[in-house]
Amino acid sequence: MTASLARSSQPKRGKPFPTHIIVFLAPAVVIYGLFMIYPLFDSLRLGFFVQVTRGVEQFVGTQNYVTLLTDEAILQPRLLNALKNSFLFFAVNMLVQNPIALLLAAALSTKTRGGLLYRVLIFSPAILSLAIAAFVWRLLLSPLWGIVYDILKALGLGAYAQPWLGLESTALITLALISAWQYLGIPMMLYFATLISIPNDLFEAAYVDGATDWQIFWRIKLPLLMPMIGIVSLLTYIGNFNAFDVIFALKGADAGPNYASDTMMTFFYRTFFGSGFQKADPHMGAAVAGTMFVILLAGVLLYLFIRRRIRSYEL
Amino acid sequence: MVWNTDAGKKRLRTYMSGVDLRHLTTKVLKHWMLLVFAFVSTAPVALVVINSLKGRRAIFRNPYHLPTAETFDLVGYETVFEKSQFHVYYFNSLFVTLSALALILLFGTMVAFALAEYSFPGNNLLRLFFLLGIIIPIRLGSVSLLRLIVSLDLIGTLWALIVVYVAGGLPLAVFILTQFMSQVPGELKDAARVDGASEYRVFWLILPIIRPATGTVSAISIIPMWNDLWFPLVLAPGEATRTVTLGAQQFMGQFSNDWNALLAALSLSSVPVLIIYFISSKQLLQGLTAGAIKN
Numbered sequence: 363m364t365a366s367l368a369r370s371s372q373p374k375r376g377k378p379f380p381t382h383i384i385v386f387l388a389p390a391v392v393i394y395g396l397f398m399i400y401p402l403f404d405s406l407r408l409g410f411f412v413q414v415t416r417g418v419e420q421f422v423g424t425q426n427y428v429t430l431l432t433d434e435a436i437l438q439p440r441l442l443n444a445l446k447n448s449f450l451f452f453a454v455n456m457l458v459q460n461p462i463a464l465l466l467a468a469a470l471s472t473k474t475r476g477g478l479l480y481r482v483l484i485f486s487p488a489i490l491s492l493a494i495a496a497f498v499w500r501l502l503l504s505p506l507w508g509i510v511y512d513i514l515k516a517l518g519l520g521a522y523a524q525p526w527l528g529l530e531s532t533a534l535i536t537l538a539l540i541s542a543w544q545y546l547g548i549p550m551m552l553y554f555a556t557l558i559s560i561p562n563d564l565f566e567a568a569y570v571d572g573a574t575d576w577q578i579f580w581r582i583k584l585p586l587l588m589p590m591i592g593i594v595s596l597l598t599y600i601g602n603f604n605a606f607d608v609i610f611a612l613k614g615a616d617a618g619p620n621y622a623s624d625t626m627m628t629f630f631y632r633t634f635f636g637s638g639f640q641k642a643d644p645h646m647g648a649a650v651a652g653t654m655f656v657i658l659l660a661g662v663l664l665y666l667f668i669r670r671r672i673r674s675y676e677l
Numbered sequence: 678m679v680w681n682t683d684a685g686k687k688r689l690r691t692y693m694s695g696v697d698l699r700h701l702t703t704k705v706l707k708h709w710m711l712l713v714f715a716f717v718s719t720a721p722v723a724l725v726v727i728n729s730l731k732g733r734r735a736i737f738r739n740p741y742h743l744p745t746a747e748t749f750d751l752v753g754y755e756t757v758f759e760k761s762q763f764h765v766y767y768f769n770s771l772f773v774t775l776s777a778l779a780l781i782l783l784f785g786t787m788v789a790f791a792l793a794e795y796s797f798p799g800n801n802l803l804r805l806f807f808l809l810g811i812i813i814p815i816r817l818g819s820v821s822l823l824r825l826i827v828s829l830d831l832i833g834t835l836w837a838l839i840v841v842y843v844a845g846g847l848p849l850a851v852f853i854l855t856q857f858m859s860q861v862p863g864e865l866k867d868a869a870r871v872d873g874a875s876e877y878r879v880f881w882l883i884l885p886i887i888r889p890a891t892g893t894v895s896a897i898s899i900i901p902m903w904n905d906l907w908f909p910l911v912l913a914p915g916e917a918t919r920t921v922t923l924g925a926q927q928f929m930g931q932f933s934n935d936w937n938a939l940l941a942a943l944s945l946s947s948v949p950v951l952i953i954y955f956i957s958s959k960q961l962l963q964g965l966t967a968g969a970i971k972n
Contacts, residue, residue, distance in 0.1 A: 380876075382877065386787040386791035389783075390785065390788040390851065391788070393780075393784065393843050393847070394810065396825075396844070397822065398818065398844040399806070402817060404825075407821075462714075465710070469711060472707075474708075475708075479715075481962055482958040486718060486958075487719075487721075487722070489950060490722070492906070494925060494943060495721075497929050498725050498943055501936075502721055506737075507737065507936075546714075554966065555965070604814050604817075606816075606907055610906065611906065644820050647819075648821070651817045654817055658812075
């Protein structure tokens with residue numbers, strides 16, 4: 363009794379270091395540390411080694427990275443191509459998914475009959491796996507079945523009907539659009555949640571002063587949404603820079619045609635496990651992962667830098 | 678603005694009628710747009726499910742028609758059940774997802790309780806330690822992770838997936854749960870302590886209070902685990918340990934010309950999930966909304 367009283371009067375200064383805190387922390391710290399943090403840093407370390415013989419590794423400094431950046435036969439062109447494609451994949455998602463999500467959220471955040479049903483339906487593809495959704499679209503886009511072609515013709519756009527997934531010029535953009543289609547509901551819900559948390563009196567005051575819906579959106583809602591737009595952009599960047607499932611499911615590890623849909627993650631997979639045209643090399647794979655690590659971190663730092671510069675409005 | 682003059686009243690009237698008309702057009706436009714997107718979001722899967730119930734000829738002749746007595750055919754499903762082990766895939770996915778979720782919730786709440794309740798040296802450092810995992814995807818550690826799983830002799834087992842998903846799911850769970858935990862009123866805990874409750878008992882007592890947060894965490898954690906293709910492919914690709922996502926993906930690669938089988942496999946891997954989603958969608962979306970506002 364005395365012990366517990368002493369603790370309750372001073373609950374935040376437990377000295378000597380109390381065992382119960384360790385009991386609470388240990389399982390999560392051990393599993394997370396062992397299976398996430400350790401592999402991440404150990405992978406970075408492995409990028410600086412090569413395999414000499416079976417089971418024997420040798421430290422070679424930045425040699426893997428140098429090879430990655432200068433090997434003109436395979437690695438360098440593949441890396442640059444994958445890098446370009448990853449950014450393009452991100453850009454398509456950012457420019458297509460983000461504005462549509464914002465528009466839908468803005469519409470849903472005003473009083474809407476059936477609002478919940480719309481949200482449930484538009485969010486529904488996001489719970490499917492990307493590999494499954496990708497296959498659904500492969501069937502719809504198949505010239506054999508011709509669903510998308512029928513629709514284009516009905517809209518008078520028959521001239522644009524092409525086997526998009528199979529063409530070098532359109533494969534990647536089509537895959538990015540499939541991913542944007544599937545995950546549209548997530549940014550929509552994030553924007554929606556932000557919009558409905560804005561107190562109504564802010565708009566009412568503006569209405570009384572004669573502001574239009576449009577003005578209210580641009581002058582009041584959008585500035586308040588800026589922090590969420592930043593977060594969604596960061597999530598889009600992290601999520602899409604690692605795009606793998608949709609490409610692997612439809613195009614395999616070689617990300618055809620002619621590597622046109624190769625992103626950093628499929629490149630990483632190929633380098634790590636090998637493919638018909640590239641031998642498996644875990645250490646070079648680790649170097650590719652290390653490169654991705656740096657690019658991701660640069661993106662996160664850029665986000666933090668911009669967020670600090672932009673005025674944000676607190677409610 | 679002065680509204681009680683004649684000119685003022687007239688302006689007010691025109692303004693109000695303009696508002697009404699504009700409101701109506703906005704409303705119509707709004708519903709039209711929402712309908713279009715609701716349709717675009719749901720029609721692809723609906724079309725696949727409808728056609729999975731037809732014979733091959735009907736799939737190509739009239740894909741937009743519901744199956745009739747003549748066109749109804751389950752040949753695709755027969756192929757799927759003959760040539761693959763979908764029930765095994767489902768069991769694997771359920772076992773992995775539910776085990777990992779239970780561990781994420783248990784360990785996550787324990788950490789959140791400790792972080793929110795006690796100020797000990799390294800508290801902030803520990804928060805940063807967990808924050809790191811939200812930003813960096815666990816996939817980037819795959820090279821080393823594969824070695825670790827091999828050396829622990831977990832390769833090709835469902836436990837490999839479970840530990841990796843727990844590790845990958847914990848950071849976000851800890852982040853959300855800590856915010857909820859820090860809102861639990863202190864009096865409650867102190868009252869329990871005065872009554873002689875141990876710290877473990879205090880933790881146990883406040884668990885019911887943070888139940889809404891566990892709903893949010895479950896919603897956010899389950900979806901990526903269930904849908905993951907990368908780790909099943911890297912850590913447990915064998916027939917016996919295939920999850921639904923990997924199993925369906927491999928099946929569809931093999932039977933890419935058998936349209937009946939393709940459509941049936943796609944339906945089998947999406948319909949059960951969609952049914953659960955539609956049943957729980959209200960709570961799920963509310964949970965996501967609450968989670969988003971909190972963060």
